[in-house]
Amino acid sequence: MEFSRFRPTPHFIAPHSWMNDPCGAVYIPETREYILCYQWNPGTAEGGNCAWGMAKSKDLVTWEDCSPALRNGPTYDRLGVFSGSIVSRVIDGQRVLFLFYTSVSAVPIHWSKDYIEDCESQSVAFSKDFGVSWHRYEHNPLMRNPPRESRTTGWRDPFVSPWKGLSELLGVDPKTDYMMIASGVKGHGSELHLYQSNNLLDWKPVSTILSVKAGSRVSSKSNLRFGMNFECASFFSIGQRHYIIVGVEEDEGSKYHNGHYLMWLSGQLILEDGLPKFEITSHGLLDHGISYAAHIFRDSEGRLIQLGWADETTKQNIRNKQGWAGCLAHPRELFEISRPITEDGKDLDIWDVDEEKGTMTTLGVRPAPQLTNLQQNTKPTSSLESISTIRSKNYRVEATFKGLSGHERFIFRVRVSISEVTKIIVDLKAGQIIVDRSQSSFEKLGTDSPDSGFFTLLAREDLRINIFVDNSIIEVYANDRFALTSRIYPCLETSIGASYDFGGFDERNIELLCWEKLKSVWPLRNDGEGSLDMKCTEKKTVDETLKAKPIVMEAAIFA
Template identity: 35%
Template sequence: MNDPCGAMYDPTEDLYHLFYQWHPLHFNWGNISWGQATSKDLITWTDEVGWEGRDALALGPTGFGNYNGLGIFSGTAQPVNLQGEQDGTITIMYTSVKWLPTSWSIYYHPHTESQSLATSTDGGKTWTEYEGNPVIWATTETAPMYWNITGFRDPFLEPFPALDAVLGVSEPHYYAVFGSGIKGVGPRMPLWTAPASNLTDWTFLGALWEPVGNSSLGPVLSTRTYGYNFEVSGFFALPDRTGDLHYFINMGAEGGNLTYEPQSHIGLWNEGIVTRRSNGSADFAPVAGGMADWGIAYALTSFNDTKNNRRVQYGWVQEDISADGGSFSARQQGYQGSHTLPRELYVHEVDNVVDPDGTLNASKSAVLTKGSNGQYTAQTLGIRPLRDVVTGLREGASKQTFPNKNYTSTTMLKTQGSSSLELKATVKDAQGAFGLIVGASPDMTEYTTIVYEPSNNTLLVDRSHSSTIVGFQNYTVTGYFYPYTLSMNGSTSTEPVHMNVFLDGSLLEVYVNSRFALSTRIYPSMECSTGYGVYADAAATFEHVRAWEGLKHVWTDRPLNSSSELVWDTPAETNNYTWWTGD
């Protein structure tokens, strides 16, 4: 399983839908289809139809030679019909794949990808392809883009009234951005539009902006680089506390700088100023940015949760395996890939910020607005796990509370906890590096350390002792986090650091101060590696330290063993293993 797709709320059924790319019968990439699950509350989930084999299939490839013959790549869903009306219809826009393999770094075969529509009138149980597919058939070096493209996929489709206003259109429109790039030039985010009354009639407006290949908005540590190709892009606006709109994009960047992580694709976000170009298109000028997830979560996508008036994001967390080409444990696991917790995106705002040495401004991680008192309001992209989902996950868990204490060295709080765990702490007045420990065995043969290092403003996940099994990646994951300096009543202080950690088997998610997220894998080899504690290399005050052991099982209709038969792809199904490896 990889990319989350088509996340949406259906007001007709009062139901959330979440689709995902997956191979229905295998644990490796290939035969890319869409599976589907639904939820009433984003906490517990039900497989659409069932969990075995192809039961959850919503859309699948139709065979070589057809516009969608070799794959159903990422896309989005909206609870409207093709005329933009809410009548119980659900519409999906997805990338239909006719040719494989494809990569930004190899020759792009014309019409490898196109953009298509499918609809459901029975709440997502069955789907019908639009008879006029594909609705966007543009390809390399042809009208209307005339780009020597690196790729063209993953439509992010939404109504966007604020953009309607910027562009001065006479009727409501839907907009779609895609992942793309121009070979030898740089990544691109093409912007297309269709009138809300006809979602089959698409017009190319242009690129949102034109970054140079592998360039960066700011220092590489704090903003990373754009690489050479974008995937799974997004474009949306969020209000701040005064109601002013802030425009954001997210994108998967491929082929970028590998200084701080070995993987060649990362998830980024930028905030920017949006204006109307003279040709009627939109121009996005970045002003701040960073990684959407500072670990290995990728293909991050979001939707407008109209039921709760919030923007919710999901990401795909791949496995992190080094041996046997990255698949040595996959057969034993029986699966590969999972999704992050649902995360709320919002405008994070902090007043009374000072920047005495200019580090914060230079980092480009936030927009600083100077007030009459000489202090700043810092605004950036906020990210936090959905509070109602976290509350639901804690139901039935064993809550542990620990006293506030000044620690001067690493201390284990419990030697036996749970492999399904939430751990929270607030740290202040630290004299050195500090953090939390999870996944620890009683003898400390295995453990994972989550550390904030103030000397260079990095948040590190040290995995050098996470597993005794050779074959899992164990490099230290590096994220950038800059605590604000606050001025109050004539004195300055560093804001406390609030850490919120979730562990689910091998999947580790770290959230800090509601503006930092990091996902990674740790793979403890021993069932007893469930202990947790605090890390301090000098004096630090830990407050509000709490743990919830044994979080809720969210797939209530699945048996604990939900394995299906493994079916190997044949040479005929894979063009003698050239479309995908079939291993």
């Protein structure tokens, strides 16, 4: 059936139709549940947004669908409820969730087009029943006008959180909340605007904390250049080091999927003419493939978790036939990695070098520890030969290579048949990890250009590779500091094999684990039935909810 042909199983995905950005993820202590929202356009597999879809989970892995948190309203958000974030607070002994979003009243909105007056504003909705129901603030929008007015290229995706380091710099209450909005200005480039509030309702400008020229290098030695506009920006701190994550929109000459890439910046908060600015000290790609629109939140143990949207790379007619498009990459943990300074590492963009302490530090990224729950129903195999016995579209492989010279080239082949193969290539000499899609699809249903990224081992460092294969989505991780997401569309039902070519590397120096048939993360769904015209109760409920009249919440309740 077309609906399930390329559909992932152990990944977060909408019940049907188009989905994109993750937004509004939060852990609720009282219910011991996570809720996660996402941009959704039910009724079509084509891009667009008219709702915040929502699901809940006890473990961040197994999910249950909920009614949408938001849908388009009648006035200031009649054409879109764009991405944002959820803030959880206890007010007068009661848990209150604040859902911040960009309300859209006019389209199109794109950096290449003239900016329409009042097209984007920032709004909020509330929940006092742990996300079961949401109510718009009666005085929405909270903010109506971008600071650059008609010169704006975008002003959206509010991320709200305290920022202790910034409050210390400004000498204000450490509980102060800050809202970061991604933006840009025509004729210049990308910007991040910062606002502050003491009650989450009244916001005042702080500064343009980062302003960069389009086409400029992120640093003098960087291979990355800033684009035309920022999207989906967020911030956090680890110790005394501060981080910003941004989605970068590039021009038509971009080599990245749909002209977008996902970047992290490490740096310092400084005062310039009395206003806070972000000074970049190191940077890198958060994903070297197609994952975009990063959203961050804290899990029940306080770990920093990042989600991202994995777009399709197949043709629109294929999306229309299957009745859905897009999913989320697996949740990832973000953390810091520090190492003694090495000659081969200190000149790389990703390392922030502290000569005084003799250390270099970078942002780490690895599969969230909750993902081990996907392996509950399967026992790992631990021999290299087990790769060749795989007959599945859904598995995980972990491999460690020791005693390396730094010139090796390792190849994992997945979704293999006589006519189709996808190669995951780790080329240590070239300093690259590549997903070769040139032979992934016999009928060329998807993009056949490679997804790739730079990866450099440090001296005497082992290579640790972690691979997830889930039908049409592949995720590759290396040494807790490299991630790459890719999409493939094998046509043949026989493309379920796997193999490897490690170039004669001594197999005694390889440790390997393989788990086949990871569990479905949607146990209450029947994904064997589903399309844009399906008649199941689930879709009927969603459609009725989308037609319901929106409710507003009076300001006095939160005064």
